[in-house]
Amino acid sequence: MESTSRSAFDRGPTGSAVLRESVTETIRRAVFEELAETGYARMSMEAVTRRARVGKAALYRRWPAKEAMVVELVSEAAAAHLPETAGSGSLHDDVERFVRDTMADLHHPLVGRIIPDLVAESARNPSLRDALHEAVLAPRRAAVATLVRQAVDRGELPADIDMALAVDLFGAPLYFRMLAVGGPTDDAYVTRLTHAVLAALAASR
Numbered sequence: 377m378e379s380t381s382r383s384a385f386d387r388g389p390t391g392s393a394v395l396r397e398s399v400t401e402t403i404r405r406a407v408f409e410e411l412a413e414t415g416y417a418r419m420s421m422e423a424v425t426r427r428a429r430v431g432k433a434a435l436y437r438r439w440p441a442k443e444a445m446v447v448e449l450v451s452e453a454a455a456a457h458l459p460e461t462a463g464s465g466s467l468h469d470d471v472e473r474f475v476r477d478t479m480a481d482l483h484h485p486l487v488g489r490i491i492p493d494l495v496a497e498s499a500r501n502p503s504l505r506d507a508l509h510e511a512v513l514a515p516r517r518a519a520v521a522t523l524v525r526q527a528v529d530r531g532e533l534p535a536d537i538d539m540a541l542a543v544d545l546f547g548a549p550l551y552f553r554m555l556a557v558g559g560p561t562d563d564a565y566v567t568r569l570t571h572a573v574l575a576a577l578a579a580s581r
Contacts, residue, residue: 403428403435407449412489416446416497416504443504450494451511457481459519459546467527467577472570474520474546479561482554492555520546524577534581542580545573 406428410419421435421442428434439445459474482488498505520543527533533542549569553559 399430399434400438403430403438404449407445408453408486408490411446411493412486415493416442419446421445443507446494447504447507447511450490450508454512455515458516459523461519461522465530467523467530467532468570468574470523470527471546471573471577472566474523475550475566475569475573478547478550479554479566482551488555491551516547517543527577533577536581537577538580542577545576545580549573 403424406424407419410424410427414423419442421432424445425432425435435445439448457477459477460470464470464473482491494504494508498508521539523546524533524537524539524542528535528537549572550561553565553569554561559565
């Protein structure tokens with residue numbers, strides 16, 4: 377009896393649950409493709425339904441409006457790629473891992489087009505800006521802050537470090553390089569950037 381019950385719980389969703397998951401995944405892909413192709417301002421719920429080949433009800437059952445849909449799906453994607461907070465025991469290794477993982481995420485063609493568009497739109501849309509900050513940026517910054525506090529506890533960084541500045545330094549140079557100015561991001565660049573971030577972190581008081 378116990379094994380039967382356990383196997384029932386272990387089984388994945390079936391029937392209508394599978395269909396709902398399949399439809400949601402189809403919509404998710406359509407939203408990201410639409411964002412990358414047309415941008416947030418021009419994107420509409422109707423355009424997503426056409427791309428996903430689903431009825432309007434499929435979207436409006438899940439989200440009341442475009443902003444809620446985009447914020448939820450973007451935050452889910454971001455949550456799956458939060459920085460590792462199980463520190464390596466070395467600030468150098470934590471910074472290098474952060475740089476490499478972030479670089480891999482930003483190399484995705486959709487990500488490289490969606491993020492700059494959402495940043496630009498957030499400057500014009502306070503509601504979107506606040507929602508994305510709470511759902512996307514705040515968790516990412518909190519994860520980086522955890523790494524900084526671990527380095528402080530190990531004595532690798534000063535106890536009076538400027539935490540907000542330190543968190544900025546982890547990612548800002550790489551985001552600027554990859555999303556704004558471009559340029560090589562090979563192993564040599566990773567090494568140079570890691571050392572530059574470490575030096576800046578040590579001076580962040």
